Amino acid sequence: MSKYKQEIELARKLVKKAAGITEWFRETGFRTLEKRDHSPVTLADYASQIFINYNLRKVFPGDQIFAEEVIDELSSSQEEIIQRCFHDQKIDIKNLKSTLNYRGNLSNRQWTIDPVDGTKGFVEHLSYSIGISLVVNSEPIVSAIAAPNYDDDGLAVFSAELGQGAEASFGGRKFHPVHVSSQKQLKNARVCISLHNLSDATLSFLNKIGIKESNRLSMDGMGKFCKIADGSYDFYTHLNRSKMYSWDFCPGDLLVREAGGFSTDISGKKLQFKEKICEITAPGYVFSNEHLHKEILSFF
Ligand SMILES: [Mg+2]
Numbered sequence: 103m104s105k106y107k108q109e110i111e112l113a114r115k116l117v118k119k120a121a122g123i124t125e126w127f128r129e130t131g132f133r134t135l136e137k138r139d140h141s142p143v144t145l146a147d148y149a150s151q152i153f154i155n156y157n158l159r160k161v162f163p164g165d166q167i168f169a170e171e172v173i174d175e176l177s178s179s180q181e182e183i184i185q186r187c188f189h190d191q192k193i194d195i196k197n198l199k200s201t202l203n204y205r206g207n208l209s210n211r212q213w214t215i216d217p218v219d220g221t222k223g224f225v226e227h228l229s230y231s232i233g234i235s236l237v238v239n240s241e242p243i244v245s246a247i248a249a250p251n252y253d254d255d256g257l258a259v260f261s262a263e264l265g266q267g268a269e270a271s272f273g274g275r276k277f278h279p280v281h282v283s284s285q286k287q288l289k290n291a292r293v294c295i296s297l298h299n300l301s302d303a304t305l306s307f308l309n310k311i312g313i314k315e316s317n318r319l320s321m322d323g324m325g326k327f328c329k330i331a332d333g334s335y336d337f338y339t340h341l342n343r344s345k346m347y348s349w350d351f352c353p354g355d356l357l358v359r360e361a362g363g364f365s366t367d368i369s370g371k372k373l374q375f376k377e378k379i380c381e382i383t384a385p386g387y388v389f390s391n392e393h394l395h396k397e398i399l400s401f402f
Contacts, residue, residue: 104266106244109236113246114261116157120150120232121248121257124218126187134225142221147171149184150217150232152202156195158213159204166206168378169215170349173202212237214349220323222298231323233353237375245353249325260328262360268331282363282391283333291394292317294326294338303341311401327354330389331361337390337398346380354389364395368402
């Protein structure tokens with residue numbers, strides 16, 4: 103029996119509507135801006151976060167928020183474009199900057215928000231996603247991911263609740279349960295890898311264990327977790343030492359586990375969510391079905 107019905111329904115609705123916002127920008131055109139760390143950001147990232155923050159504050163005013171984007175200012179022309187998008191989407195939000203920077207109240211209920219995950223993929227009209235999750239006392243409880251252009255059906259929305267399994271809706275149809283694949287043979291496994299952040303270490307590992315080029319799918323954003331959760335691919339791995347944020351991993355971590363899969367770092371430890379930081383004990387992670395996980399970890 104779901105204990106978080108309201109939260110999961112809201113999470114699904116928000117990522118789906120946020121995808122309508124980001125697609126509006128993709129269709130009408132956008133300018134790419136640069137963040138302080140030189141990574142790209144667009145007004146679609148800002149508009150999506152404003153929309154999600156606004157609604158989370160409205161429904162759960164006592165909750166805390168960890169969201170990816172923060173801004174010093176929005177120019178009047180930027181505000182105008184975001185307002186035009188909201189008008190077309192029949193959304194009315196006044197104070198854009200303060201809504202984007204809203205982080206709620208100190209609470210053991212914490213939402214993570216990635217308003218556009220895979221901004222490089224978004225900018226190039228390829229794969230990207232929108233992901234949110236609810237973490238209670240450092241444990242992921244609810245997650246939702248919207249992946250536009252997921253497959254031939256277009257938009258897919260995935261969701262999971264701790265202990266209640268994972269579900270997906272393809273092309274606007276009803277949600278139904280999803281499960282990881284039953285692939286047992288590593289040599290035949292199909293793998294998801296990052297499109298824009300693929301590390302040399304990941305590539306040499308895949309070559310070492312003999313994953314064929316034709317069995318590798320490169321994509322940006324959390325769609326990789328979704329492909330593992332619905333069984334269309336068998337594992338997703340990335341080997342590196344870079345800093346990880348909860349908003350990038352929390353939704354997918356819960357989704358893959360609730361779909362019957364495993365989510366650990368390469369030493370077999372669970373990912374730890376400490377406010378906005380996602381901590382791992384070894385330089386890399388593996389999300390896979392239950393049959394392949396042990397064998398993949400045995401190589402490290
Ligand atoms: Mg992002």
